[in-house]
Ligand code: HEC
């Protein structure tokens with residue numbers, strides 16, 4: 001079975017409570033009532049806190065049962081029951097994706113130490129976790145974990161104008177293509193100039209990383225900016241310049257270095273950053 005990935009553009013569809021076929025899988029915006037749990041950037045969402053709570057209490061329940069500590073298991077199961085119930089109330093649009101009856105029966109089966117029922121109802125409860133995650137996590141990530149590129153402006157170092165991110169990409173792209181075209185046309189002076197223009201734009205892109213990557217991994221290197229727009233790209237461009245310096249153009253080295261930039265900068269960065277931007281565009285926000 002081939003998974004199908006389709007995006008519904010701004011259409012608000014009725015929630016389908018049980019997803020059984022991949023054809024039903026749509027990346028639609030999460031319910032608006034979720035916004036309030038993600039209102040503070042940089043702070044862990046209250047929804048995530050609640051998820052961690054139900055995950056922890058469920059884990060603790062299973063662990064105490066393994067140790068045949070039934071008293072402790074019941075207490076943990078009750079904690080799980082209330083955390084699960086609380087989560088079910090947080091987003092009204094999703095209340096049907098929880099199975100509160102199964103969670104009550106799960107607790108009751110622990111109280112009566114009925115292993116058959118424990119198995120059945122814990123299975124039912126866990127299924128709700130997986131089903132909801134598979135159906136909704138991508139939407140939630142695209143909406144709350146990916147800042148939008150559409151509010152970002154980039155200073156184009158060539159004309160010193162601030163342009164939209166997307167517009168800047170098209171400029172970056174055409175200055176990259178120009179290098180290849182001019183190499184083919186053997187227009188030596190313009191070729192060098194094109195490399196400088198592209199090089200400036202690629203460096204210019206470094207200033208946008210911090211609009212989303214607000215905290216660096218560590219105080220010391222490496223920094224995010226070592227990826228896709230790092231010194232290795234500038235070095236590759238220097239090498240490209242050299243392909244012409246000796247008089248006869250070195251087409252093989254030229255191709256190799258251009259491919260390096262295309263794969264390690266453009267492609268890699270697109271693979272990471274573009275899906276979220278595409279989903280957001282499809283939603284029209
Ligand atoms: C109705 C939907 C729904 C149900 C049911 C649900 N979850 Fe979640 N859960 C989510 C969403 C959405 C996220 C992603 C939140 C995010 O990344 O911002 C999530 C994230 C999580 C996370 C990751 C938290 C983190 O640290 O990032 C855990 C763990 C988790 N859920 C556990 C569970 C367990 C265990 C159950 C079942 C007992 C469950 N969830 C049921 C929607 C649901």
Ligand code: HEC
Nearest residue numbers: 145146147148149205206208209212224225227228229272
């Ligand atoms: C529109 C927002 C946005 C911009 C602009 C952006 N990123 Fe990201 N990037 C993200 C998000 C969100 C992730 C997912 C993981 C995370 O939050 O760090 C990510 C992930 C990454 C990763 C994968 C590993 C990691 O640390 O998260 C790298 C590497 C990366 N970005 C580099 C860059 C570089 C270099 C730039 C600038 C040239 C850049 N990004 C610009 C939002 C952005």
Ligand code: HEC
Nearest residue numbers: 149150166169170172173176228265266269270273274277
């Ligand atoms: C910092 C990461 C990053 C780097 C590096 C990067 N891009 Fe992009 N690019 C993006 C993102 C994100 C988008 C989507 C922007 C949006 O939709 O708002 C994009 C969009 C584009 C688009 C528009 C695509 C379309 O279909 O509209 C083109 C063309 C493009 N990039 C070309 C390039 C080229 C060529 C390079 C390398 C020389 C490159 N990009 C390097 C992140 C990057």
